[in-house]
Amino acid sequence: xxxxxxxxxxxxxxxxxxxxxxxxxNIEKGVAILLTGNGxxxxxSAFGMVLRSLxxxxxxxxxxxxKGAQNCGEADYLxxxxxxVELYQMGTGFTWNTQDKAADTRAAEKTWLVADxxxxxxxxxxxxxxxxxxxxxxxxxxxxxxxNGIAQRPPEQSVVVTGRGxxxxxxxxxxxxxxxxxxxxxxxxxxxxxxxxxx
Amino acid sequence: xxxxxxxxxxxxxxxxxxxxxxxxxNIEKGVAILLTGNGxxxxxSAFGMVLRSLxxxxxxxxxxxxKGAQNCGEADYLxxxxxxVELYQMGTGFTWNTQDKAADTRAAEKTWLVADxxxxxxxxxxxxxxxxxxxxxxxxxxxxxxxNGIAQRPPEQSVVVTGRGxxxxxxxxxxxxxxxxxxxxxxxxxxxxxxxxxx
Numbered sequence: 001x002x003x004x005x006x007x008x009x010x011x012x013x014x015x016x017x018x019x020x021x022x023x024x025x026n027i028e029k030g031v032a033i034l035l036t037g038n039g040x041x042x043x044x045s046a047f048g049m050v051l052r053s054l055x056x057x058x059x060x061x062x063x064x065x066x067k068g069a070q071n072c073g074e075a076d077y078l079x080x081x082x083x084x085v086e087l088y089q090m091g092t093g094f095t096w097n098t099q100d101k102a103a104d105t106r107a108a109e110k111t112w113l114v115a116d117x118x119x120x121x122x123x124x125x126x127x128x129x130x131x132x133x134x135x136x137x138x139x140x141x142x143x144x145x146x147x148n149g150i151a152q153r154p155p156e157q158s159v160v161v162t163g164r165g166x167x168x169x170x171x172x173x174x175x176x177x178x179x180x181x182x183x184x185x186x187x188x189x190x191x192x193x194x195x196x197x198x199x
Numbered sequence: 200x201x202x203x204x205x206x207x208x209x210x211x212x213x214x215x216x217x218x219x220x221x222x223x224x225n226i227e228k229g230v231a232i233l234l235t236g237n238g239x240x241x242x243x244s245a246f247g248m249v250l251r252s253l254x255x256x257x258x259x260x261x262x263x264x265x266k267g268a269q270n271c272g273e274a275d276y277l278x279x280x281x282x283x284v285e286l287y288q289m290g291t292g293f294t295w296n297t298q299d300k301a302a303d304t305r306a307a308e309k310t311w312l313v314a315d316x317x318x319x320x321x322x323x324x325x326x327x328x329x330x331x332x333x334x335x336x337x338x339x340x341x342x343x344x345x346x347n348g349i350a351q352r353p354p355e356q357s358v359v360v361t362g363r364g365x366x367x368x369x370x371x372x373x374x375x376x377x378x379x380x381x382x383x384x385x386x387x388x389x390x391x392x393x394x395x396x397x398x
Contacts, residue, residue, distance in 0.1 A: 004300050007337075011298040024389060031385045031393050035240055039377035040232065044247030045240035048273060052243060053395035054280070055272030057266050073254030074247060081253070098343065099210040101203050126395060138206075158396050175385035178238035186230045186374035190223060194230050196252035196325060197357045 030125075030158040032150060034166055034174040036133065039182035040198070042162040046128045047074040049160055054082060060123035061086040061118040063113055065131040065163075071199050086124075088114040101138075110138035112149075119153040124156050133163030136170065147173055229324075229357040231349060233373040235332065238381035239397070241361040245327045246273040248359055253281060257324035260285040260317040264310055264330040264362075270398050285323075287313045300337075307339035311348075318352040325357045332362030335369065346372055378390055 033049075035042040045156045053060050064075065067089055078085045090111040092104060112135075129150075135141040150159055151173045161170070169179050186194075193199060229281055232248075234241040252259050263274065266288055277284045289310040291303060312336070317326045328349075334340040350372045360369070370376050385393075392398060 007300040008298045015298070016319045021322075021386065022392075025386050025391050027388075029390060031390055031396055033239065033385075033396070037380070041234055041240060041244035041247075041377045041379065044251060045244035046247065048240075048246035048248075049396055051246050051276050052272035052398070055274070055276035056395050058395045073251035075254070077250050077254035099207045099214070099239050101206040106331030152224050158393055160396075170382070174383065175388060175390055176239050177382035178240045179380040179382050180238075180240065181236070181378040181380055183376040183378050184370070184373065186232075187220065187224050189226075189374060191226045191228060191230060191374055192224050193221075194357055196255050196257045197230055197232070197248055197359075199251070 017188045022030060027115070030154070030156050032158070032173065032179070033160045034171060034175040035160065035162045035178050035180060036164060036166050037179035037181050038164055039180035040185060041180045043074070043130050045178075045180075046130055046160045046162050048084065048124060049158075050074075050078070050128060051174075053126045054085070059123055060126045060128070061121070061124045062088070062119065062128040062130065063115040064089040065108065065129070065135050066090055066092070067131065071195070073196055073199060075163075086118065101140075104138070105140045109133045111135075112141055112146070116149050119149045119157070119159065122154045122157070124154075124157055126160070127153070129159065129161045131163045132161050133166035133170070136167060137163075137165050143167065143169060146170070200374075215295050222340055224231070229353070229355050230374045231357070231372065232359045232375040233332075233370060233398045234359065234361045234377050234379060235363060235365050236378035237363055238379035239384060242273070242329050242381045244377075244379075245329055245359045245361050248325060248357075249273075249277070249284065249327060252325045253284070253380045256350065258322055259325045259327070260320070260323045260342075261287070261327040261329065262310060262314040262317065264289040264307065264328070264334050265291070265375070270394070272395055272398060283315065303337070305340045311345070312339055315348050318348045318356070318358065320341050320345075321353045321356070323353075323356055325359070326352070328358065330362045332365035332369070336362075336364050337365060342366065342368060345369070
């Protein structure tokens with residue numbers, strides 16, 4: 001059998017497998033996605049889904065926990081080019097910069113109110129909750145409140161949560177969980193964080 | 200010591216560690232990033248970096264290997280809203296749909312010419328080579344040609360490669376490698392791929 005023929009048969013088998021999986025997945029609903037792990041690509045992936053949704057003129061809401069005190073190209077872009085995207089940033093910076101638990105808790109709770117409103121808004125197709133996991137890790141937000149808010153959103157709404165950790169209870173209610181593993185990071189070879197790539 | 204005081208000290212230590220790492224990373228150059236693994240979030244992460252770069256008015260080129268035959272919200276968005284982004288799609292669909300090695304090889308080689316031109320273009324700040332790894336896995340493209348093209352790009356240019364696998368030689372020349380692990384996927388619970396999220 002020629003190499004081309006072998007290739008054709010291998011591809012045919014792969015196609016049959018993929019087609020069968022696609023046929024089996026027929027539930028139409030919004031998905032809850034958690035992007036966790038310590039590697040690069042969690043927030044950027046969430047924003048890629050924002051861009052993807054905008055390609056179909058879908059309505060998007062974005063809440064960024066932590067971020068807002070530093071440069072953030074993705075937020076700048078949305079503000080300038082996509083005023084129809086609802087964007088809210090907690091704006092207190094990384095919590096290790098403030099070192100004030102009471103103030104961080106207040107900021108997180110205020111930000112959660114915005115997230116919770118979006119999670120009840122049937123007009124939104126996609127809600128991004130960027131870096132939400134840290135709010136749970138530091139206990140700035142009540143875990144059950146957050147989990148119920150996500151679980152009880154409108155069935156057609158998709159939600160993307162990013163951040164390291166998050167805990168088992170959060171993972172359990174998500175449809176898709178990806179763990180982004182840091183195999184290698186430019187940072188560790190002394191390369192400075194890059195505008196447009198890292199922030 | 201109060202819980203608030205403990206929190207403050209923990210945050211202070213974390214801040215010192217982060218600050219020291221940031222101070223140590225002082226090389227300014229474009230970064231080469233590989234997003235690999237079998238989980239959801241590789242292509243979307245690359246497009247998040249496109250959006251991030253556009254937030255700083257940076258010049259971006261995107262080459263999508265494989266994609267182009269199916270719906271693709273991110274490409275639709277860029278074509279409609281960002282005509283300044285150079286976008287090229289191989290357009291043959293997933294290779295297991297064609298099962299024709301010679302035709303796929305010709306399509307891949309033609310697409311590589313576009314990628315290679317972008318990798319030599321000093322005006323581009325970011326080049327995305329989406330799903331490139333499969334071209335190497337199926338041997339549609341010569342590994343050394345691809346690796347040299349990426350390694351010899353302008354020093355200020357960042358490049359993002361996505362796709363499962365890719366091989367050791369490719370990993371070796373990348374500055375950052377993230378492996379997106381599939382912990383759980385909606386697909387496997389019977390949930391249909393979602394417009395704006397999965398494509």
